[in-house]
Amino acid sequence: MDSLVADMTPPPLAVEARTRVAPVIDWLLAERIGLAHSPELFGRFCDRFAQTGVPLDRATIHIPQLHPQLRARSMLWQRDSGEVSETNRAHGVETTGDYLESPVRRIFDGGHMIRRHIEVPDCPRDFPILEEIEQEGCTDYTIWPLPFSSGGLVNAISFASRRPGGLTALDLAMIEAVLPAFGAVMEMAHLRRTARTLLETYLGPTSGERVLSGAIKRGDGEVINAVLWYCDLRNFTELSETLPLDEVIALLNDYFEAMARPVKAAGGEILKFMGDAMLAIFPLAGLNPEGACTACCTGLAVAEQALVGFAAVNEKRAAAGKTPLRCGVALARGNVMYGNIGDVERLDFTVIGPAVNLATRLEDLTRDLALDPPVVFSAAIAANCGRQSRPLGRFKLKGIAQEQEAFTLA
Template identity: 35%
Template sequence: MVLNTSKILEVGDWLLRQALAEKPPEVMLEALARKLNHVGIPIDRCRMAWSTLHPLFEAETVLWTADRGISTNRFPHQEEDTDEWLRSPIKWMLDHSETFMRARLEGHGPLPFDLYEELRADGYTDLIGLRTEMFTERSVLPLRADDLGLYVTWATRAPGGFHDTVVETLRQLQRYMALLCKLNIYPRLITSVADTYLGPTIAHEVLSGRIRLGSGSQVRALVWFSDLRDSTGLAEDLGEDRYLALLNDYFDCAGRAAVEAGGEILAFIGDAVLAIFPIREGETSESEASDRAVGAARAARAACQIVNRRREAAGEVPFEFGVAMCIGDVRLGNIGIRQRLSFSVIGPSVNEAERIEKETKRLGIPVLATDEVASCDPAQWQPIGRFTLRGTHHETALYSLRLDDAGAQSDRGSSASRNPSPRNEKASTVAMTGTMGSSSQG
């Protein structure tokens, strides 16, 4: 078989242009498969997989088939030891440090992997797998022991399978594909890590170049602040392991509810959760942000009741927490020194939310908010009076969220309420600081 060398070089040059244009892998892969068929390389299926840095997912994949087009998938971390993974050709290549493999699928003899059997049953005659490491120990993102690199498989239904010339051509194109994926995946990996540790809003600020001391921007938002009751006492009474388990149960109630409702967690401050629901003109109104935040508070309270029943059934102590909400302008910006910066959210609204949360404990009311929040949907709120918040010289009107039975438990029955001020739980926070705190496998 003779391939047009100039056409192959054109494909390689096209891949380089795609890399510079930062085209998504799924867009590139479908176009590449069609280009290869156009120059005489019979491709009926191709799949790309690469490792990612994500708290939920171990790897991402893009699959193209001639009859079904493009599909994408992510593989959770917990799936890495499934039978499917352990019996996959990717796992075999990693275990044996191989960068190339080939499977001729025609015939009726036994095949070593389930994937090969599936492909044979679907009419495929040949498959090759290629793996290229994209990072080294010197990279900003160094090579990990479980790093796939770029893993690509090509399959055909052509009688007799791939000609050896085609196999060699695909091996040469692998380097172009690895470069393209590295240029595309690097930013995605960095963005994923930044989103995980900083939250999308702060991550965008940092990655947009606001990295000088004092730089930042102002954002209007609903500030959502939650704090665990009697944390110091619980930590002393339970011991490290049991308290850590309780803390994670609490974060899973409060933090998860805020994120799933569309909020962004800016920081875990000890045992407190600071989140915002951004308000952007033309995108999210104050009323919409309030609806989401209220939904988060209700979900957090309901989850708390479920988790506490489970904890008590297991002989563990229950926990309680308060939630405070207010609306205002907050400033996102760098504080610290030039050699070590922390991107923080500061402003009167942040301080106000923290101080209102203290009132949830003193008054024994689980969820409190200001007039700006309550006025978005007055039917959900009950006015309880005007209060002078700690550190202020004016009165603030506060409203209690009307809770249904699932979330109506009052702090008055909790251990924190029975001992109103057993210990100084936490110093007042003036600036809240953001911390860097299934298809077949082949």
């Protein structure tokens, strides 16, 4: 049964199949630009395809992902509800029994179309998913490779029917005839989604959206008012020279996760990780004075939350007999240039300006003054944060001409 339908489809049947699916293919080509959302595309395709007479009651699609957290995405369409549910598969799913015993694995490994005519007594029951499909009342199941043109990526798409007698030879020929067009359009939607995911991962949501919107030329950017949020890990050079590389990477990941999670939760934009430091912003564009005050207060609250997470990292390290880490957090507020900077062929979407310099230099005071908690912020933050702060005095900071006032949490 594991053979290509093309091998058993007479030419007249193939011609009829192409004729019947032609309206679906025309619709796919006409709507390919507007259908950028993969679940919507899959659901509407299944609805349209079922209208051609193919007795579809259930369909799934499985697409490997280029994603830091996900190995694959799966979508399930059910005719009864007309809805599509989406499931994210984390890295490591490829080692689980559910995957290893699935027909999806067979397809991903380069297999051809698989059909299991469930209502036939001698039908092989070699995949656990068949029991679930049979319990839903299905009589026939087939899964196909759905190749994409880029990188040799192979996906899997399955169809199941409740009709007594299952799928006919014409039904199978129609599936085979429509898949190339559907695969091409789904690939476009998938690539758009992948591009957005990668840009958000490496640039941040706002910067990624700006790039997708066309802000890609060197020098493209704008002046914005923002709260600058900066953190730095103490004695990292010493740690990196004395610890194994894999342990250094692990501690950096733990540290950055503790710092980044509350920043993202509060709507901040992480611009970059620089060795053992992290720079983020809370833009103030469009905010009234009260909103700006809230943003400054939010930045300080995020610093406190980050230090709670950082303390948890150190508790974990202490339990493992490892040296505790130390860090500092600094905040400043001011106008910065937010845009594309760099070489003509290698650009960075970032911020530059006096407020950035001030934040990075203020952070040194958390070490020099042995602050506990290790948080320091500028006069502009202190004046607008809506909470009590403790003045530390005026300081001459490296690279900044005028002395600067510094404050910490009261």
